[in-house]
Amino acid sequence: MSQSSSLQDLLRTLITANHILHYYNIVDGFGHISIRHPDPSKQTYIMPGYLAPALVHCADDLIEYHISDGSPVDPNAKKGYSERFIHGEIFKRFPSINCVIHSHSEAVLPFMIAGVPMRPAFHMAGFLGADVPMFDITKIYEAGDQQDMLVNNVKFGSALASHFAENTADSTSPLPDHLVVLMRHHGFTTLGESIQDAVYRAMYTQTNASILSTAANLRSSFYGPALTRESGAAQGSDGSGLDLLSASEMAGCRNMNEATADKAFRLWVREVEVLPLYVNELAEK
Numbered sequence: 001m002s003q004s005s006s007l008q009d010l011l012r013t014l015i016t017a018n019h020i021l022h023y024y025n026i027v028d029g030f031g032h033i034s035i036r037h038p039d040p041s042k043q044t045y046i047m048p049g050y051l052a053p054a055l056v057h058c059a060d061d062l063i064e065y066h067i068s069d070g071s072p073v074d075p076n077a078k079k080g081y082s083e084r085f086i087h088g089e090i091f092k093r094f095p096s097i098n099c100v101i102h103s104h105s106e107a108v109l110p111f112m113i114a115g116v117p118m119r120p121a122f123h124m125a126g127f128l129g130a131d132v133p134m135f136d137i138t139k140i141y142e143a144g145d146q147q148d149m150l151v152n153n154v155k156f157g158s159a160l161a162s163h164f165a166e167n168t169a170d171s172t173s174p175l176p177d178h179l180v181v182l183m184r185h186h187g188f189t190t191l192g193e194s195i196q197d198a199v200y201r202a203m204y205t206q207t208n209a210s211i212l213s214t215a216a217n218l219r220s221s222f223y224g225p226a227l228t229r230e231s232g233a234a235q236g237s238d239g240s241g242l243d244l245l246s247a248s249e250m251a252g253c254r255n256m257n258e259a260t261a262d263k264a265f266r267l268w269v270r271e272v273e274v275l276p277l278y279v280n281e282l283a284e285k
């Protein structure tokens with residue numbers, strides 16, 4: 001397809017973002033990132049076809065979908081991801097959001113299994129806020145649904161998207177109340193106004209999970225494994241005994257996170273540019 005320069009820039013960055021997410025183990029052969037088409041009259045979004053993110057390398061690897069129903073703009077488009085409805089339904093619900101990332105990060109998954117809440121443990125993860133919602137797809141399964149946890153239709157995608165808002169009954173919201181939603185036994189989804197914002201949030205959701213796991217294990221090894229919400233020491237505010245960010249610290253750090261995301265992104269771009277695994281045919285020569 002012929003592309004305006006701004007679309008060309010976005011597609012170039014989208015391809016590179018695929019590589020960054022792979023380099024940092026946020027995606028492996030699975031997981032995906034999408035962008036809203038910059039022309040609002042089109043009401044479409046763009047994401048890779050059925051291809052490992054590390055191998056996405058040219059515009060032909062990308063597929064454009066209608067936000068309305070997740071159908072491809074080109075009826076003859078190659079195979080796409082069955083979970084594209086994660087992306088389309090978030091773009092539908094939140095007009096301010098231009099990028100969505102879905103991950104099965106091994107560092108984050110334990111928080112969907114152990115019953116331990118995800119909380120911001122350090123200043124780079126203030127955007128997580130005091131409450132990271134959990135989406136449990138099994139609560140909306142109906143007879144006949146294949147219970148493979150995949151968000152592979154409008155109903156499931158819409159239910160997931162609703163978890164980014166405090167009022168899940170609203171059909172649209174200008175801004176999400178939450179920037180990350182955990183998905184039980186599956187992974188997590190995050191979003192952003194830009195590719196840079198969304199990648200930053202995916203990266204530091206994963207880093208925060210690793211740090212929080214290490215801190216909880218460290219505390220348990222010192223004070224015993226029987227630590228529960230009830231037996232937790234006075235430190236922190238959630239009874240876990242962990243010293244986590246306060247509400248005012250979360251808010252201040254979130255502002256700082258948004259102001260600094262682009263700096264880290266430039267480093268991540270360079271890291272994947274120099275590795276031969278990652279090819280971006282849209283990169284400036």
Ligand SMILES: [Zn+2]
Binds near residue numbers: 102104187
């Ligand atoms: Zn998935």
